[in-house]
Amino acid sequence: MSSEEDFAVLVKDEQWGTLEEITKATITLQKQYDQLISEHNELCKLRDEQRDLAEQFRQRSEKLAVSLEEDKRDRDTKSEAQKVRRDCLLEEEVQLQKEIQMVEVALGEQEVEYGHLKQQTELSAAVPERKVVFNGLTEDIASAQMFAMRSRIVYPMEGGTVLVTFEDQTVAEKILAMKQHTVCLGGDCRIIVEAKPVQLLVPSFVEMDTQVCPHRILISSLPKKDSDRILDKLEIHFSKKQHGGGEVEECDTLHDPGNVVITFMEDNVARRLTDQQYHDVSFEKGSKHRVRVTPFLNGGIVNFKTEFAACARTLLLTGLHDVMDPETLQDLLEIHFQKAINGGGEVEAFLYNPPGERFSAVFEDEQPAAGSVSAQTST
Structure with a gap:
């Protein structure tokens, strides 16, 4: 057998692979050898x-x-x-442990705090969308209230x-300063009534805690x-699992339309x-309407403070007796306190509670920013 045949047999030998593979292996081994020589040196x-x-x-x-x-x-x-140095190091170690703690x-x-902020972010995103219009009125940030x-x-x-x-606060202050008032009921009949301030126990601070309800969703x-x-x-x-829903216990409409x-x-x-937020619901056959799904918030008052406040334009008149028809007496009293000669002025609301009767008046704060309280009377 010639040398060419020997070479051909060597190239085709499956144990060594092809010539190209042998060449690559040789190059790799040469690099390894060079690396070993370098490391040896x-x-x-x-x-x-x-x-x-040494x-x-x-x-x-x-x-x-020698030394x-x-x-x-x-x-x-x-x-x-x-x-001494070791003792200092031990003290430093103790101090570092305290700092680590x-x-x-x-x-x-x-x-x-991060969890609280995350919850607040979820609560902020839970508010239903509503279009608003800015009228251009601004307020000093120092006097702005945190909660209206x-x-x-x-x-x-x-x-x-x-x-x-x-209607005028000045009139109410004048009537209150005069204190006692003589009201003519016709002829020689007169009654003396006393004006007193109306003190109401109003809320001054309300703090609420809100949490996302795990059972409810709000749809807007x-x-x-x-x-x-x-x-x-x-x-x-929302009862179908293919829409991400489940068994519905109750479905209610809120007072907010x-x-x-x-x-x-x-x-x-x-x-x-709520993770998806927007859902397409079929309210009519062949068409769908996109609704917004947000978390439902459960809230509760955690801090509530009150204070006494005097009504700015409302007074209490006492000392009335059952001397005539209640409607006639009310008209005469209202006429008396409307006249400027008696120190009165324009009356916005007037409620007379006859002796032996029980009425209730509803007071509402018409201007929360100014802190004034007006009265709306009802039986």
């Missing part, structure tokens, strides 16, 4: 350096042996210094009293259709639906 260099260092250390040890006695005298001093506590507080609240207070009246609300952006039909369609749509609350039997259904 480096190790030799390091060995020589270590030998030099020689230097040997020479130094000989020199140190061993002197070093022995200094050893105790150095040992004491090392002990403080940092961990701070991180825990940050996590709690409109008071509505039911005030029980005693028999033989009158609540009178004047609904079409203008019959409410019963809308409730039926919504219940059908255009909003519906759906209550589910399971907890995770509400969260799953």
Whole structure:
């Protein structure tokens, strides 16, 4: 067999592979060999350096042996210094441990605050969309209120009293300053009534805590259709698992028009639906309407403070007796306090509660920013 045949057999041998594979393997082995040679040279260099260092250390040890006695005298001093240093390091370690604990506590507080902020973000996103118009009126940020609240207070009246609300606050102050008033009822008949301020216990601070309800969702952006039909369609749509829903326990319309609350039997259904936010619901055959699904918020008052406030334009008149027909007496009293000669002025509301009767007056805060209270009377 010739050399060419031997070469052909070697190339086709499956144990060694093709010529190209052998060449690649040879190159790889050459690189590995070069790398080993380089590492060997480096190790030799390091060995020589270590030998030099060993020689230097040997020479130094000989020199140190000469001064061993002197070093022995200094050893105790150095040992004491090392002990002091060790104690300082131990104190630093204790201090660092305390700082680590403080940092961990701070991180825990940050996590709690982050969770609170995350919840607030979810609550902010849970408000139904509503179009608003800005009229261009602005207010000083320093005097802006954090929470606008409109008071509505039911005030029980005693028999033989009158609540009178004047249009002008100055008139009310003048009547209150005069205190007693003589009212002519016709002929020689007169009665004396006394004007007193009306003190109301009004809320001054209200703090509420809101949480996302795990069972309910709030649906807004609904079409203008019959409410019963809308409730039926919504219940059908959100009870199907293919829409991400579940078994519906209750479906109600809120007092705020255009909003519906759906209550589910399971907890995770509400969260799953609010993650998508917008849903296409079929209210009519062949067409769909996009509604917005947001979390339903459960709220409760956690802090409530009250204070006494005097009504700015409303006074209480006492000392009335059953001397004539109640309607006639009320007309005569209202006429008396409307006349400027008697210190009165224009009357906005007037309520007379005859002796033996029980009326109630409803007070509402018409201008919360100014803090003035007016009266709206009702039986």
